[in-house]
Amino acid sequence: MLKDDLSVSKTARRKGSEKLIDAKKGSHIRLKEREDLSIIQKKKRKTQSRRTELEKLYGGKAYVGLRIPDPDTGSRENIDIVLVTKGEAVVVSVKNFSGFVSVNGDGSWVSESEGRHKVEVHPDPVEEAKKRASILESYLEQRGVALPEGYISYKVMIPNPKFRMPLHLYNDVPWNWGALILICFTLTNECKGGCLSWWQKRDAESINQQLNFILSTAPIWDRLELKGSKFVLGEFIEFKGKQEDTQILRYIKRSKVSHLIIQKTSMFGLAPSRLQVLYSFRDYRSEGASTSEWNEVTVRSSTEVLFQPGNSNKVRKFKLSSILSMSLSA
Template sequence: MWVQLLCGLVVYRVVKRFFYDDPDDDDQISDFNALFSVAQRLEKLYGGKAYVGLQVPDADTATRQTVDILLITQLEAVMICVKNISGFVAIDKDGNWVCAGGHKHKTQHLSDPVADAKGLVPILESYLEQRGVALPEGYLSAKVICPNPNFSTIHSVSFPPEVVTYDQWMQLTPQYKNMLSGWIKGAFRGGKKEFQESIYEKLNFILSTAPTSDRLELKGNKCLLGEFLEFKGNREDIQAMRNIRRSKVSRLEIQKTSMFGLVHSKLIVLYYPRDYRAEGVSTSEWKEFTVRSGTELKFQIQGSAKPSKYQLSSVISLSLSA
């Protein structure tokens, strides 16, 4: 009997590994959690709005380029690349990063993050100009933030000023938020207030309707960015969910059904029809239906080679980009 139980447990873990929550997702979840954490802290420090996971159309390559965070304030816009890497990091003669002694004790080689971030600046400027906003020269800059507490630099003087190391990141507080020279330049402090507010309002309007990565929130404080692909499950349940398409739905939430404190094998799916007239919809406009808890959601994680499947019972919410 014990042998059968052990064999069953092994089979379950193998099946779970290959068909459900991939253990390799944990690294990506850590990276995405760091991304959202940085965005939230930036908003507290500098005000404004931090947009996460923008997918900016690139006319030259006919693809979309991913922007980790775009911070918009009354003074300027800062494009931020978040590198959640650990270990001892050095810069080689070509500007590339070499990280040793980090996660899983593997040596990592990264292309120059500063050059990559700066390369996105003209692409974003071109996109915004197509949407009707031509930014003044110097309004949009690029930064690289390393928020991992296990990040250490080798020959830190060789790191360009655009890089905010972990130690510098921790020194940023509401009281001393300007202590890092070159972070918020204040280049437009002397400009007209009406001009600043005009650009700020236009940018927020454009970016609120710009394409972004879909966001999947899982139980256990886990968030993923990527692309929702489809639902899998019972034909009746899939038929009930046929209207959940990004052209019609902006967000869905999952709730468990219960009776007398007992949780049943059913889930209530709440979904919010997309309203193109406004940035959001009121809670009174949501719709609901019930499906089996075994229904699955297929999601292509950003940067992953293969899609992952998640049971809806492990999902809190899914936000869909337009």
């Protein structure tokens, strides 16, 4: 009898320790997910900040988070920023490299963090930006815009003040914005002068209007706005929750809806565990949503949104109660 009690006690302790280990693993996974989300949110804020700085510095209009179809692979290529001015369209690739950077024989970049001896290898960002510029050019031509040769250029923006690079790798004079460093690589050496002289002879305004219309309607990432001024770019998958709630939300599809807002119920008699979802139907006659009419449904606050962040292969779950708004790409 005593042996049986000891055996049961050992089994209980073992199961207890296993639960503790599982709990620690779960905690570690949740911590890793929070870190991944934090990185996504920081990148989003930095990219939006870079867009504002580019518009102020060069004028024109900047488009962020484009997903341009690649005619060769059928997949979509992610472009951080496209800056459209009267003289050119610039594909800007934003990289947060830090430390001293060298270049391997195959073109890849190797960054070594100062003091940490942490070495990271990155694909050639210049070639990446060049490829994206080529894909954008093909996309614009497919949409009916005839571009002059050399009109599209590409740049690699490295805003990290801890970035260090050998001077012989600069193809253009870098601009310093305080602690920010912008390294410029143009598609052709004559691009700037050639574009400007060509545009002096043509009606640049007409093509500019075409470009702005096409880029404003080009595919982009879906966007979640979370509480605490946090944003996540990625792809909306679906709603999860009670069947009653998912049935109510079944009309919210990207083909029909462009924007929705989540807010607490204010109607008398409704439990605080329910949320109002306001959504507007997509207006294809103009850019974005039609704000003339908002539709409203009420669902449980436990309803979840399945969303895949742009730089992750994992689908994340977000409580509807943690979301302020969601924008859906067409």
